[in-house]
Structures are given as C-alpha cells and as structure tokens.
Amino acid sequence: MNTDMIEAHELSKHYGDLHAVRGVSFEVKAGEIFGILGPNGAGKTTTLEMLEALRRIDSGSARVAGHDVSREPDAVKRAIGVQIQSAAFFDKVRLEELLSFALSVYHVRGVTPRDLLARVQLSEKARSYPEQLSGGQLQRFSIAMAIAHAPEMLFLDEPTTGLDPQARRNTWDLIRELRDDGITILLTTHYMDEAEFLCDRLAIMDKGSIVALDSPAGLVEQLLDTGFTRTQEVRPATLDDVFIHLTGKELRD
Amino acid sequence: MKHYFGPALRLARLQFTRILRDPVGTIILFGLPMVLLVVFGAFMSNTDSLSLEVAFVNDSPQELSAMVGETMRSTGVFEFSDTPASLESALEKLREGDLDAVIHLPISFGDPAEGDAEAQETSGLPGGSIELYVDESRGQTADIARSILNGIVLELNQQIVGVEMPLSLTQRSVLGENVQPISFVFALFAALGMLMMGVFGAATLIPMDRKTGVLRRLHVMPVSGGQLLIGTMLSFAILSLLLLTVMTATAVLAFGMPMPDNPVLYAGFALLATIMLIGLGFAISGISKTPSQADVYGQIVFFGSLALGGIWVPQAFMPDIVRTISRGIPLTPVIDGLQAILHGAPGVVDLLPQIAVILVWILVTYTVGIRTFRWE
Ligand SMILES: Nc1ncnc2c1ncn2[C@@H]1O[C@H](COP(=O)(O)OP(=O)(O)O)[C@@H](O)[C@H]1O
Ligand SMILES: [Mg+2]
Numbered sequence: 001m002n003t004d005m006i007e008a009h010e011l012s013k014h015y016g017d018l019h020a021v022r023g024v025s026f027e028v029k030a031g032e033i034f035g036i037l038g039p040n041g042a043g044k045t046t047t048l049e050m051l052e053a054l055r056r057i058d059s060g061s062a063r064v065a066g067h068d069v070s071r072e073p074d075a076v077k078r079a080i081g082v083q084i085q086s087a088a089f090f091d092k093v094r095l096e097e098l099l100s101f102a103l104s105v106y107h108v109r110g111v112t113p114r115d116l117l118a119r120v121q122l123s124e125k126a127r128s129y130p131e132q133l134s135g136g137q138l139q140r141f142s143i144a145m146a147i148a149h150a151p152e153m154l155f156l157d158e159p160t161t162g163l164d165p166q167a168r169r170n171t172w173d174l175i176r177e178l179r180d181d182g183i184t185i186l187l188t189t190h191y192m193d194e195a196e197f198l199c200d201r202l203a204i205m206d207k208g209s210i211v212a213l214d215s216p217a218g219l220v221e222q223l224l225d226t227g228f229t230r231t232q233e234v235r236p237a238t239l240d241d242v243f244i245h246l247t248g249k250e251l252r253d
Numbered sequence: 254m255k256h257y258f259g260p261a262l263r264l265a266r267l268q269f270t271r272i273l274r275d276p277v278g279t280i281i282l283f284g285l286p287m288v289l290l291v292v293f294g295a296f297m298s299n300t301d302s303l304s305l306e307v308a309f310v311n312d313s314p315q316e317l318s319a320m321v322g323e324t325m326r327s328t329g330v331f332e333f334s335d336t337p338a339s340l341e342s343a344l345e346k347l348r349e350g351d352l353d354a355v356i357h358l359p360i361s362f363g364d365p366a367e368g369d370a371e372a373q374e375t376s377g378l379p380g381g382s383i384e385l386y387v388d389e390s391r392g393q394t395a396d397i398a399r400s401i402l403n404g405i406v407l408e409l410n411q412q413i414v415g416v417e418m419p420l421s422l423t424q425r426s427v428l429g430e431n432v433q434p435i436s437f438v439f440a441l442f443a444a445l446g447m448l449m450m451g452v453f454g455a456a457t458l459i460p461m462d463r464k465t466g467v468l469r470r471l472h473v474m475p476v477s478g479g480q481l482l483i484g485t486m487l488s489f490a491i492l493s494l495l496l497l498t499v500m501t502a503t504a505v506l507a508f509g510m511p512m513p514d515n516p517v518l519y520a521g522f523a524l525l526a527t528i529m530l531i532g533l534g535f536a537i538s539g540i541s542k543t544p545s546q547a548d549v550y551g552q553i554v555f556f557g558s559l560a561l562g563g564i565w566v567p568q569a570f571m572p573d574i575v576r577t578i579s580r581g582i583p584l585t586p587v588i589d590g591l592q593a594i595l596h597g598a599p600g601v602v603d604l605l606p607q608i609a610v611i612l613v614w615i616l617v618t619y620t621v622g623i624r625t626f627r628w629e
Contacts, residue, residue, distance in 0.1 A: 052473065054469075054472060054473065074475050077473070077474065077475040078475055082473040084466075084469060084470060084473060086466045086469065088465045088466035088467045088469070088470055089467065089470060090267055090268075090271055090462075090467055091271060091275070091465075091467075092270070092271040092274035092275050093267055093270055093271055093274075097267065097270065098267075101263050101264075101267055102474065104259065104260065104263050105260045105263065105474050105475065105476060106474070106475075107256075146473075
C-alpha cells in the first residue's frame with residue numbers, strides 16, 4: 001500500500017537563466033501537514049505549482065495522489081485542492097455563485113455553497129463579492145473554494161501572510177480541522193512559529209534547494225546536537241501571546 | 254460532451270453576470286451604436302417632410318406671377334414667410350439666416366414685351382425671369398431650392414406653350430420596392446455595434462483577468478482554455494444579439510424600417526457574424542501582453558474597419574486595390590449581409606459569398622485566439 005500522497009523526485013525548474021528550483025526531492029505522507037519553510041524567492045511557490053500541474057516540470061518527476069503530474073495533469077487537478085498565493089476571483093460574482101461554479105466543475109452533488117461557507121465561518125457573506133472581503137476572509141474563502149470537491153490533498157501557499165494575529169490563529173485552527181478530517185496538507189510559510197505550530201514535518205528551502213527536512217522538534221534536536229546554544233533566555237510566552245491575551249481571540253473581520 | 258460544455262456554459266453564465274453587474278462598459282458598448290442609429294434615423298426620416306422657408310417678393314402685376322406663387326405652394330416644399338415686404342428687407346433676413354431662399358418676381362415679369370424679343374414677336378406669349386436668391390454657403394439648401402424651381406419653370410413653360418415635351422426623366426432605384434435608406438445606415442451601425450462587442454468587450458476582458466490573476470485561479474480547476482473561450486464567447490454573443498434586437502426594434506418602430514422578410518435567416522446570419530467578431534476580440538487578446546495593449550490593437554482594428562468598411566468613404570469611391578481589401582475584412586461581409594437580408598434576400602444562397610468570408614475569419618480568429626491563449 002502506498003501511503004505517500006506526494007512523491008517529488010529531483011524536481012527542477014529554470015526561468016531563463018535563473019535556476020529557481022534545483023533538484024528537490026521529498027515525500028508527503030497521507031494525513032500529515034507538511035511545511036516548506038523558506039525566505040522569499042526560495043522557490044516555494046514554484047515547487048508547489050509544479051506539483052499542482054500548473055507549471056511544466058523541467059526535469060525530475062512527481063506523483064500526486066497516485067497520479068503522475070506530467071502525464072495526468074487533469075487527474076491530479078481533480079484530486080487536489082489549491083489555494084494560490086495571489087488569489088483573485090471573478091469580480092462582481094457572489095461567493096455563493098463562485099462556490100456553486102466550483103461544485104459544478106467538479107460534478108459534486110449533495111454539498112451546497114452554504115455548507116462550504118459555514119465551514120470557513122463566512123455564512124453571512126454568501127451574497128458578498130470577493131472584492132468586498134478583508135484579507136483574512138479572502139484567505140478563508142480561498143480555502144472554501146479549494147475544498148469544494150473534498151480533495152484528498154490540499155495545497156496552501158503562504159495561507160497567513162499579511163493577516164492580523166486573530167485571523168492567523170483562526171486560519172491555523174481551520175487548517176488543523178481540515179487535517180483532522182483526513183485531508184493531507186502541503187503548505188508554505190516564512191513564519192517559524194507557524195511552521196512549529198502546524199507542521200508534522202518540515203522542509204527548509206533556500207535558493208532552490210532543500211537544506212533540511214525533519215519534524216520541527218527533530219530539526220531543533222539536530223541543531224542542539226551541533227552544540228548550539230541560544231544567546232537570549234527562553235521565555236514561556238512570546239509577544240504574540242501577549243497581543244492575543246490583550247486583544248482576544250475572536251475574529252475581527 | 255456534457256462534461257465539456259457543462260463548465261463552459263457555467264462560465265458563460267458567470268461572465269454574463271459580471272458584465273451585467275458592472276454596467277458602465279456595457280452601457281458604452283450599447284450606447285454608441287444606439288446613439289448613431291437614433292441620430293441618423295431621425296435625420297433620415299425627416300427628409301420626407303423637407304421644407305424651405307422662403308420669402309416670395311412679387312412686384313409683378315401680371316396674372317402669371319400669381320400662377321408662379323400657386324405652383325410653388327402646391328409643391329409643399331416652400332413655406333412662405335408672412336412678410337413679403339421689400340426685396341431689400343427679405344435679402345437682409347436671408348443674410349441673417351432667417352430664410353432659406355428669397356424668390357423675386359420683378360415688376361416686368363409676365364410682360365409679353367419681356368424675354369427673347371424675336372420669339373415674343375412671333376408668339377406674343379408672356380415671358381420673364383424668376384430671380385432666386387440663396388445663401389451659397391448652405392450648398393444643400395441652395396441646390397434643393399434651385400432644382401425645385403427649375404422643375405416649376407419647366408412645368409410653367411409647358412403650360413404656357415401648350416405642348417408636351419418629348420423627353421423626361423424618371424428615377425428608379427436598383428433595389429427592391431420596400432427599400433428605405435434607413436436599412437442602409439441600420440446595417441452599418443448594427444455591424445459596428447457587434448464589432449465593438451468583440452474588439453473592445455471580449456478583447457480586453459481576458460488580458461484584464463490575466464493581469465489580476467483571475468485566470469491563474471481558474472486554471473487551478475480542471476477547466477481548459479477552450480472552455481473559457483467558449484463560455485466568454487457565449488456571454489458576449491448574447492449581449493451582442495441583445496443589442497441587435499434593441500437596434501432592430503428601434504429602427505422598425507421609430508424609423509419605419511421594414512422587418513426582415515426572413516427573420517430566421519436574419520438571426521442565424523447575425524449569430525454567425527457575432528461569433529466571428531468576438532473571435533476577432535480573442536485573437537487580439539491573445540497577441541496582447543497587457544490590457545492596454547489589447548485596447549490599442551482593438552482601436553486599430555476598429556478604425557481600420559471603419560475606414561475600409563465603407564463607413565467613411567463609400568466603396569464606390571475607393572481605388573480598386575482598396576476595394577478588394579475592403580471586401581475581405583471581417584466587417585464588410587457583415588454589413589453587406591445584413592443589408593441584403595433587410596432588402597429582401599430570400600435565402601442562404603444569396604448570402605454565400607458573405608458567409609464564406611465570415612467562416613474563413615472564424616477559422617482564422619479562433620485558431621489564433623486558442624493558440625495564443627495564456628493563463629498568465
Ligand atoms: N514566472 C516567473 N518568471 C520568472 N521568474 C520567476 C517566476 N516566478 C518566480 N520567479 C523567480 O523564481 C524565484 C523563486 O520564486 P518563487 O518560487 O515564487 O519563490 P517563493 O515562493 O519561495 O518566494 C524567484 O527568484 C522569483 O523571482
Ligand atoms: Mg511564494
């Protein structure tokens with residue numbers, strides 16, 4: 001039995017002279033949250049888009065949800081849900097209409113746009129247009145669009161970038177709920193705390209290559225094994241916790 | 254089939270919804286051809302009730318001068334201003350633009366002694382000259398007054414001499430009986446409206462969606478470029494046929510254009526034409542990198558079509574080469590076909606040359622449109 005939802009083998013991508021992704025290999029196990037952590041320009045989005053069948057793979061190969069990405073792009077697209085970084089939706093089309101379109105494209109029956117909106121706490125926005133949503137609401141709506149067809153595998157590209165702390169924590173809760181529902185998740189981030197809080201396993205990517213891959217705790221162990229010690233005293237709470245403590249956890253948008 | 258056209262139809266609905274909810278663009282696309290039709294339609298249906306305001310200054314005591322006045326009145330074209338005072342004051346009013354013409358019969362008009370002395374001598378018939386004053390800067394008004402008075406002089410001469418003239422001129426149109434000039438301008442503006450729907454509407458929408466990332470988001474789903482183009486084409490085709498319906502109703506109800514004899518042929522031809530003109534928009538959007546580039550290409554195609562389509566310069570005045578090119582551009586067969594149907598072309602066979610050109614353009618534009626289509 002194959003429990004790997006993603007098998008990426010030596011993925012590589014050039015943009016002209018720029019070698020954006022340099023032979024990246026990793027596996028994502030069914031049911032886990034796998035994170036790609038890296039600074040801007042590391043090649044995270046490019047890696048994701050190759051796996052999503054949105055961008056041609058220059059060399060290397062990948063299987064997603066049991067399908068070869070290059071040979072069966074449509075089968076891959078049907079099996080996965082995708083939230084892309086620069087999400088833009090048809091303007092002047094209501095959320096419920098967009099969801100109903102997604103449901104029909106994937107031939108889904110028995111699920112209504114209202115069900116999906118309730119899942120991401122946007123029930124009262126059913127008749128709004130995407131351009132009327134706040135950043136956090138738009139991210140949640142993107143997730144609703146991505147899970148319309150109950151995919152086995154969900155790709156989230158920097159799902160919390162630009163969100164306020166409340167919206168961020170709320171999105172984290174949503175991502176964990178989805179994982180608990182059995183959806184495998186591959187996400188990218190450049191926030192350490194997010195990677196630590198959400199990810200079962202983590203690949204650290206820099207300049208197109210994966211430089212480390214383990215669980216968050218394992219990565220810390222590896223570092224400590226090298227004799228590393230932190231110069232600053234470790235406190236049991238962070239400024240982020242202070243902010244949430246003072247301003248509350250409820251969503252502001 | 255169902256799985257291919259289902260999402261395409263859904264996309265058509267979404268596109269149509271957004272177009273309707275953002276009405277500014279649509280209002281312009283509908284407004285311009287409608288305004289042209291209404292202005293020209295009103296102007297043309299007005300020429301039936303042509304009238305010239307004239308001062309009739311009659312200084313002649315002769316009976317014949319009254320006859321001239323009567324004949325002028327009977328044409329229904331001349332409207333006499335109520336103060337036929339002196340010639341000077343009438344000319345003053347003409348200069349100020351209050352009158353279209355001044356007609357003067359001098360004191361000697363109708364006197365048998367006047368005119369060609371030798372002829373009078375022998376015949377003893379009354380003679381004289383009707384003096385017409387016009388403002389030459391208003392050429393058309395002057396021409397109309399001149400030609401009608403010429404006719405009157407001819408008629409009076411016949412009456413006085415008492416013989417039928419052997420030659421006469423009869424005007425006939427080469428077109429059918431129910432042809433009215435309104436159907437000519439209607440076909441021009443209707444074709445123009447449908448062209449705008451393609452080269453301004455459809456041509457800019459796709460580059461715009463490419464720029465904002467809407468297409469990227471759509472590409473995540475199992476939807477193909479062909480499905481997107483079909484959906485977009487259908488939404489603009491509906492809009493285009495809606496415009497044509499409104500324009501046709503306006504021309505028929507307000508300006509007395511006869512209904513097309515063969516409505517099915519009319520609708521079918523219009524559908525084919527609009528599919529082609531929207532394809533022209535897709536070809537433009539495919540070769541444009543940005544929305545503003547698409548806009549520029551759209552303008553070039555639009556004004557080029559106006560110039561070559563016989564809207565500014567009638568095709569009869571074009572040099573041979575230009576006329577040949579003109580026949581081949583996308584707009585010309587649409588104008589010609591609509592005119593032919595409105596002038597009573599009985600069937601598809603009469604339209605084969607136009608339909609052939611349109612089909613070739615459909616092939617070309619959609620091939621270019623699909624080949625150059627990009628999601629980002
Ligand atoms: N479509 C593109 N064309 C050319 N260069 C690109 C394109 N997309 C990304 N790049 C470049 O490739 C590199 C990796 O980009 P990306 O995968 O977006 O990184 P990340 O998501 O980690 O920020 C960057 O240097 C970026 O400028
Ligand atoms: Mg990125």
